[in-house]
Amino acid sequence: MRMERASQRISQVARVVTDPSVAAGYCTDFTGRWRGSTPLVALPGDTAEVAEVMRICAEEGVPVVPQGGNTGLVGGGVPMGGEVVLSLRRLTGLGPVDVAAQQVTAGAGVVLSALQRHVRAAGLDFGVDFAARDAATVGGMIATNAGGERVLRYGTTRANVVGVEAVLADGSVVSRLGGLAKDNTGFELPFTGSEGTLGVVTAARLRLVPLLERRATALLGLPGVPAALEALAVLRSLDSLEMAEFFQPEGLRLVRGHTGLPSPTREEHAVYLLVECAAPRDPAPELHAVLESLHASEVVVAADAADRHRLWRYREAHTEAINARGVPVKLDVALPLGELPGFLDDLPSLVGGCELYLFGHLAEGNLHINLIGGQDPTDAVLRRVALSGGSISAEHGVGRAKTPWLHLSRSPAELAAFRAVKQALDPRHLLNPGVLVP
Numbered sequence: 192m193r194m195e196r197a198s199q200r201i202s203q204v205a206r207v208v209t210d211p212s213v214a215a216g217y218c219t220d221f222t223g224r225w226r227g228s229t230p231l232v233a234l235p236g237d238t239a240e241v242a243e244v245m246r247i248c249a250e251e252g253v254p255v256v257p258q259g260g261n262t263g264l265v266g267g268g269v270p271m272g273g274e275v276v277l278s279l280r281r282l283t284g285l286g287p288v289d290v291a292a293q294q295v296t297a298g299a300g301v302v303l304s305a306l307q308r309h310v311r312a313a314g315l316d317f318g319v320d321f322a323a324r325d326a327a328t329v330g331g332m333i334a335t336n337a338g339g340e341r342v343l344r345y346g347t348t349r350a351n352v353v354g355v356e357a358v359l360a361d362g363s364v365v366s367r368l369g370g371l372a373k374d375n376t377g378f379e380l381p382f383t384g385s386e387g388t389l390g391v392v393t394a395a396r397l398r399l400v401p402l403l404e405r406r407a408t409a410l411l412g413l414p415g416v417p418a419a420l421e422a423l424a425v426l427r428s429l430d431s432l433e434m435a436e437f438f439q440p441e442g443l444r445l446v447r448g449h450t451g452l453p454s455p456t457r458e459e460h461a462v463y464l465l466v467e468c469a470a471p472r473d474p475a476p477e478l479h480a481v482l483e484s485l486h487a488s489e490v491v492v493a494a495d496a497a498d499r500h501r502l503w504r505y506r507e508a509h510t511e512a513i514n515a516r517g518v519p520v521k522l523d524v525a526l527p528l529g530e531l532p533g534f535l536d537d538l539p540s541l542v543g544g545c546e547l548y549l550f551g552h553l554a555e556g557n558l559h560i561n562l563i564g565g566q567d568p569t570d571a572v573l574r575r576v577a578l579s580g581g582s583i584s585a586e587h588g589v590g591r592a593k594t595p596w597l598h599l600s601r602s603p604a605e606l607a608a609f610r611a612v613k614q615a616l617d618p619r620h621l622l623n624p625g626v627l628v629p
């Protein structure tokens with residue numbers, strides 16, 4: 192009854208979708224693992240409409256799942272309890288690029304690749320980048336504190352946000368879009384990394400970085416992870432180092448089968464390390480000099496931009512190739528670099544009979560462990576990660592998928608603080624119930 196009344200009221204203040212065949216697209220995640228349902232998708236066109244929708248939901252006591260591009264990988268944006276979906280996709284406003292301050296204001300629904308095009312036209316760039324760039328939104332990236340391929344140089348999304356505008360659970364609006372680099376008038380409200388549980392992000396003031404168009408890319412074939420870590424330690428001496436991504440032969444074979452690409456190297460290697468440098472001046476000479484000093488089994492250097500994108504495809508196509516193979520269990524963990532070799536030695540026995548596809552962001556010790564078939568070994572793997580002082584979620588967030596294991600990475604005092612913040616900002620648990628906050 193309350194849901195019906197809320198739906199009627201929401202449809203008077205915002206565009207909505209109620210046709211189940213259209214709404215279905217908002218109810219299943221990218222992997223197909225999470226399949227929910229909703230009576231209504233609200234598609235407000237501006238912050239005032241978002242506030243109205245939230246006010247109605249608060250008055251009717253109706254739970255809400257905020258959603259951006261629906262590329263999240265932990266089930267956090269899927270209505271698993273029949274909640275209203277609040278899609279921010281229509282908030283696509285982009286302000287002028289402030290070149291002097293190196294900032295821009297973007298609506299929550301702006302897709303990462305659109306943001307990149309906008310700021311690159313002004314000679315600047317956004318420091319966060321990853322393969323879902325054509326669908327992931329600014330709001331979703333902030334809500335998950337997305338990481339990606341350039342973290343070693345520019346940090347995660349958190350480091351690239353100056354301020355956020357958000358609608359709280361009661362429909363009130365808080366806004367920090369002024370762009371002041373210095374403003375110590377109290378603490379930051381913790382929207383970054385809150386996964387839609389504390390407020391609905393409607394816009395953000397983003398920090399920009401110089402656009403570095405001179406790039407040099409190479410793919411290294413190495414005998415194992417210890418060798419990749421040794422190579423990384425040397426490569427880090429380069430100021431221009433921007434990315435250091437790794438994958439393994441099993442994933443490469445899957446990618447090749449999925450894309451039809453030929454082998455990138457003459458021989459197969461235990462580990463592939465894809466590195467890229469970017470600088471105002473051509474970084475190729477310094478990268479090549481360092482590559483010569485490494486003991487890589489094989490090195491392939493990109494000849495031009497098209498070649499660079501070809502090499503990147505081997506790494507970036509992993510997620511879609513794995514999805515095409517089956518519905519994966521996706522674990523996204525981080526370990527101290529020194530713990531990686533031991534953990535990887537133990538991994539095959541922990542995952543039992545599952546097919547294992549491993550890739551990730553080496554500089555952060557961030558492993559994407561993808562498992563298909565067999566018994567779900569999540570518990571054993573995450574406990575082993577915690578034993579080595581790692582994180583059970585490096586960059587995808589906790590969502591619904593990892594909530595039962597959050598205590599492995601967060602202390603009882605931290606979890607109590609999480610609950611207190613949630614209680615203060617959303618006392619009736621209307622925002623994303625069941626996500627992140629245990």
Ligand SMILES: Cc1cc2nc3c(=O)[nH]c(=O)nc-3n(C[C@H](O)[C@H](O)[C@H](O)COP(=O)(O)OP(=O)(O)OC[C@H]3O[C@@H](n4cnc5c(N)ncnc54)[C@H](O)[C@@H]3O)c2cc1C
Pocket residue numbers: 221256257258259260261262263264266267268279299320321322323326327328329330331332333334335336337338339340386387388390391392393510511586587590623626
């Ligand atoms: C091919 C592929 C590659 C990926 N690579 C990476 C990677 O390298 N690094 C990485 O970190 N992630 C990666 N991801 C995961 C995903 O793209 C990111 O988590 C992304 O930030 C999600 O953005 P989205 O707009 O799709 O959010 P959604 O999936 O719609 O939502 C994700 C979470 O954020 C909340 N949310 C969304 N919008 C808002 C908002 N406006 N206000 C409040 N809460 C909101 C949702 O409720 C949900 O909990 C990848 C995903 C895919 C499919």
